Amino acid sequence: MASSTTVKGCMQKIADGSVHTPAGFKAAGLHAKVKRKRKDLGVIVSDVPASAAAVYTLNQIQAAPLDVTRESIAAGDTLRAVVANSGQANACMGKVGVADAYDMRDQTAQALNLDPLDVAVASTGTIGERLQMENILPGIAQLQPETNRAAANAFAESILTTDTCTKETCYATEIDGKTVHIGGVAKGSGMIHPNMATMLSFVTTDANIAPDYLQQALSEITDRTYNRITIDGDTSTNDMVLTLANGQAGHEPLHPGHPDWTHFMQTLECVCIEQSKQIARDGEGATKLVEVNVQGAPTDEDAGKIAKQIVGSDLLKTAVFGTDGNWGRVICAIGYSGVTIDPETIDIAIGPYMTLSQSEPVDFSEEAVTAHLQQDEVFIDVNLHLGDGTGKAWGCDLTYDYVRINAGYRT
């Protein structure tokens, strides 16, 4: 019952692809000395104005950079660049935080010879600490955007916080017979809970698509990708998915009636799923990626809600860490998910092993289930036998290291 990302039709994964792979994009990242050692400042630039679409955290406490980015996009629905820093989140800093976010935007526009309204701003890190502008502003002046893997990787590094690895991906498809690339870079490890967006993700594409259609595509796909990951149930104040489409692939404009619209949607979804799984797998302290697949729910939305509730249960997450096939914790989470279920018709499988059938316990091999739980990808499948709704969610195990990392993150 395990599943994987199916690559359909003409879509293909680009090895070593990233945000620089779509035509007409550059990136850069460097160490501006906000953090002790690691890179902490980066930029992505499009050679020409790119259609822009974004989804933001639903947390009512939103960091200053989000408001500045909203303003830039609202000014014309296009962007040329996004600047990002890690280390401090520039959240809950009052008026000084808003001024700092504007200063980051202005300095980036000046360095790249752009209008400030062509620039988006993102920050990630500790809430309630002021940005080290004395390091960030000179750092922006030193950014040298380039079109190569090293430059994209430097950007990917520059947005990391407690992440242990960079998160990059790229897929290609065909539209009007032309090759179109969609590349993504993301960060996210803690304070991750699927309520849009709960991490940073930047997606670039050389597709030709108007901002409205891009926004429609991003919002729809976000609901079943980034919004389906959870690390710790905490919805961040800062985070967003920003997509830039600069049209450099040279095909006719995309719209839902275009014959290759599905190619675009499938490819964008693939990028978003892969980024989501990379974030879940690198959850703070995580040793395993957990994928929960719910079928037979009344609706797809219900299935997604239950899948998220299961993958977010601290008890299930510790059981996965302890390789304990404790299906009782799965059914418990189903019961409090808020979706109306029939308590008598539930199937639960851990990996390929059925543990509960029509709500009656099944004899299963504890050893086989434990062996599955020892792998670094764990699958839990649920069938409610109520309808046709299906949905997935992704998370990770809860380990000693999650506690260690978060008991000492700020200090």
Add this chain to the structure above:
Amino acid sequence: MASSTTVKGCMQKIADGSVHTPAGFKAAGLHAKVKRKRKDLGVIVSDVPASAAAVYTLNQIQAAPLDVTRESIAAGDTLRAVVANSGQANACMGKVGVADAYDMRDQTAQALNLDPLDVAVASTGTIGERLQMENILPGIAQLQPETNRAAANAFAESILTTDTCTKETCYATEIDGKTVHIGGVAKGSGMIHPNMATMLSFVTTDANIAPDYLQQALSEITDRTYNRITIDGDTSTNDMVLTLANGQAGHEPLHPGHPDWTHFMQTLECVCIEQSKQIARDGEGATKLVEVNVQGAPTDEDAGKIAKQIVGSDLLKTAVFGTDGNWGRVICAIGYSGVTIDPETIDIAIGPYMTLSQSEPVDFSEEAVTAHLQQDEVFIDVNLHLGDGTGKAWGCDLTYDYVRINAGYRT
């Protein structure tokens, strides 16, 4: 800004009081060999039929004993006894689980010479394992209920699972000039999240009160006591609060218009708050009790919702464990609580130390805040400056031991 349970008017705490303290109640507990060493089976008995009221978990997956208890109460709104076991939860066992719960009830009725419909049943422990009836049924026959502290304590021990200590309390008040006692025994350490009930609690009283008024009182008070604790966000399948009032104090029947109704309500609330705090303090792996106090919310319900969200945040809980005065995690939880707030008017204090005022960071002594967080009771106070709503919630820190306990609970 720290707070404590205020003992008002004629109410007083009874040292060493428990469920045996109200007149006409007996208890017993023993080791029936369901668990390896610790007591695992117990009973509380009233000398005369007692008005019964109960609140149950809202999890849609409910264990068989809950249905049996509902049936007993529905048959006449009174009970004479409740039998409880720990070790196995008798949840998700299909038809055999229902039969086992009825057998527990019948055996208890026979042993105590009661009608089966006078007996309630409760189980707590691992989901999905069959009750060891070969040990439980003979155990029931051996229970010898008595009216003394040792017997009540044996019952309190017999319902523990991962708890590290018994949870008992008793308060007295005056009604019509007569002394009335309310005693409570509870268990609960993991799979605790405030959605009624998420643990077991048994409350006995010699007050004279009809079942309907008792249910009204219990439901109202549960909303701001047991429903305001969280250990891990998981709502159990099994749990309930059951209250028995046998009228042996000999006063006129209580009702909301009775001049001493407030005495009764305050005393019952005191018992429920104390039981709730005992459960939160003994959360799996916990080293600290955390009390969150929200003021200035639009309504009391909103305040309670925000308080629960803060105290349930894994990030806040790990920060408390790490004695890190990370108020950013508090405001983050406020922002995703689902209650509409004004992001610009929030005050946050950790212990007596203000860290955020009108949403602007305040200079505070990190050392002083850390010293407060090193105590075994931690207070977080929030003022939203939006209205008159107030509410509290209780929880604990998230520690290495929570992971250790739950990575290995079942096996």
